Amino acid sequence: MDLRQLGEFGLIDRIQKRFPPPASTVLGIGDDAAAILPSKKQHLLLTTDTLIEGVHFDPAFSTFQEVGYKSVMVNVSDIAAMGGTPRYILISLGLTGRQRVEAIDQLYKGIERASRETGLDLIGGNIAFSTGPFFISPTVVGEIPKKEMVTRAGAGEGDHLYVTGTLGDAAAGLALLKKGIDTKLFGRLTRRYRAPQARWREGRLLAKARIPSAMIDLSDGLSSDLSHLMERSGLGAEIDAAEIPLSAPLQRAALQMGVDSIEYALNGGEDYELLFSVPERKLKKLELMIKNGLIKAYRIGKMAPRRTGLMLINPSGRRRALAPGGWDHLKKGEKG
Numbered sequence: 001m002d003l004r005q006l007g008e009f010g011l012i013d014r015i016q017k018r019f020p021p022p023a024s025t026v027l028g029i030g031d032d033a034a035a036i037l038p039s040k041k042q043h044l045l046l047t048t049d050t051l052i053e054g055v056h057f058d059p060a061f062s063t064f065q066e067v068g069y070k071s072v073m074v075n076v077s078d079i080a081a082m083g084g085t086p087r088y089i090l091i092s093l094g095l096t097g098r099q100r101v102e103a104i105d106q107l108y109k110g111i112e113r114a115s116r117e118t119g120l121d122l123i124g125g126n127i128a129f130s131t132g133p134f135f136i137s138p139t140v141v142g143e144i145p146k147k148e149m150v151t152r153a154g155a156g157e158g159d160h161l162y163v164t165g166t167l168g169d170a171a172a173g174l175a176l177l178k179k180g181i182d183t184k185l186f187g188r189l190t191r192r193y194r195a196p197q198a199r200w201r202e203g204r205l206l207a208k209a210r211i212p213s214a215m216i217d218l219s220d221g222l223s224s225d226l227s228h229l230m231e232r233s234g235l236g237a238e239i240d241a242a243e244i245p246l247s248a249p250l251q252r253a254a255l256q257m258g259v260d261s262i263e264y265a266l267n268g269g270e271d272y273e274l275l276f277s278v279p280e281r282k283l284k285k286l287e288l289m290i291k292n293g294l295i296k297a298y299r300i301g302k303m304a305p306r307r308t309g310l311m312l313i314n315p316s317g318r319r320r321a322l323a324p325g326g327w328d329h330l331k332k333g334e335k336g
C-alpha cells in the first residue's frame with residue numbers, strides 16, 4: 001500500500017495499535033507529549049542516535065526490519081554504557097515517499113522486537129516528509145540508581161581495561177558486503193553489522209556490582225572511543241594488541257580482503273561492545289564473575305599517565321602511538 005493512502009495520521013494510528021500504552025506510563029502515543037513518572041532514587045538517562053539511509057545503512061545490505069532493530073539497539077547501547085536500564089523509546093521518522101506501508105510495518109516489527117528484548121516501551125515519536133534520505137531517529141530514556149551511574153570520567157591510573165566481546169566483526173561484515181563478497185561463510189560478521197546486540201545486561205550487571213570506574217560503548221571504533229574515555233578521565237592508555245579479542249571469522253575475512261584484522265578492531269566501529277576500566281581492588285570480583293559465566297569480558301590493557309597518550313603494544317613488545325582513527329561523521333562521512 002502507498003503511504004499516501006494512509007496519510008500521516010493513519011500511519012500514527014497504525015503504530016498506536018501496535019504499541020498499546022504500557023501500565024507504567026502516565027501518557028503514551030496520542031497526545032502532544034508523553035508523560036512518565038520518574039522514580040525518586042534514580043537518575044533519568046536520555047540519549048538519541050540517528051540512522052540515515054546511505055550513511056548508516058544501505059537497503060541493499062539490510063532489511064527494514066533490521067534497520068528498525070538496529071536503530072533501537074544503538075540507542076540502548078548508550079544506556080548500557082551508563083550502567084542503566086532501558087525504559088522508554090520515542091521514534092522520529094523522515095519518510096521520502098519511496099517507502100511503502102509494508103516497509104514501515106517491517107521497520108516497526110524490528111523496533112518492536114528490539115524493544116521487547118530490551119524492556120523498552122514505545123511511548124511516542126514524530127513523522128515528517130524528508131526531501132533528502134530516509135532516516136530513523138530514536139530517543140531512548142533509561143534509569144539508573146543514582147549511586148550506580150558509570151560515566152566516561154572515573155578511570156584511575158593503572159586501572160585495567162576490559163571489553164565485553166570481540167571487536168571488528170561488524171566492520172568486516174560491512175566491508176564484505178560492500179565488496180560484494182559471498183557472505184554465506186561470514187554470517188556472524190554480517191549479522192553483527194545488520195543486527196547488533198547492545199550489552200545492556202552486562203552494563204547493568206557491572207554497574208550494580210560497582211566494578212567499572214569508567215565505561216563507554218564502542219560505536220565509532222576502539223581507538224576513538226577509548227580516546228574519549230581517556231580525555232574525560234584525564235589519562236592515557238596502553239593496549240596490548242595480542243589481547244584484543246578477534247573472532248575466527250573476522251580473521252578469515254581480513255585475510256581474504258588483504259587487510260590486517262586489527263585494523264577493523266581498532267578503527268572499524270559499530271561493535272556496540274562495552275569498554276570499561278576496573279580498579280585493581282575490583283579485579284578479583286570481576287574475574288570471579290567471568291569464571292562463573294556471569295559475564296564475558298576480556299582484558300585488553302590498562303590506563304596510563306596522561307603523557308603516555310594512547311599506545312598500542314605489539315606482540316613483539318614494540319610500542320607505537322595510536323591516533324583516534326575510528327568513524328568521524330565530519331571527517332569520514334563523505335567517503336562512506
Ligand SMILES: Nc1ncnc2c1ncn2[C@@H]1O[C@H](COP(=O)(O)OP(=O)(O)OP(=O)(O)O)[C@@H](O)[C@H]1O
Pocket residue numbers: 049078219220
Ligand atoms: N547536536 C548536538 N547538540 C548537543 N549535544 C550533542 C549533539 N551531538 C552530540 N551531542 C552530545 O555530545 C556527547 C557525545 O555525543 P556522541 O554522539 O559522540 O556520543 P557517542 O555515544 O560517543 O556516539 P554515537 O553517536 O556513535 O553513539 C553526548 O553528550 C551528546 O548528547
Ligand SMILES: Cc1ncc(C[n+]2csc(CCOP(=O)(O)O)c2C)c(N)n1
Pocket residue numbers: 049050054055056057058074174219220268269270327336
Ligand atoms: C552503508 C553504510 N556505510 C558505512 C557505514 C559505517 N558507519 C556509518 S556510521 C558509523 C559509526 C557509528 O555511527 P554514529 O556515530 O552515528 O552512531 C559507521 C562505522 C555503515 N554503517 N553503513
Ligand SMILES: [Mg+2]
Pocket residue numbers: 077078081216217218219
Ligand atoms: Mg556512546
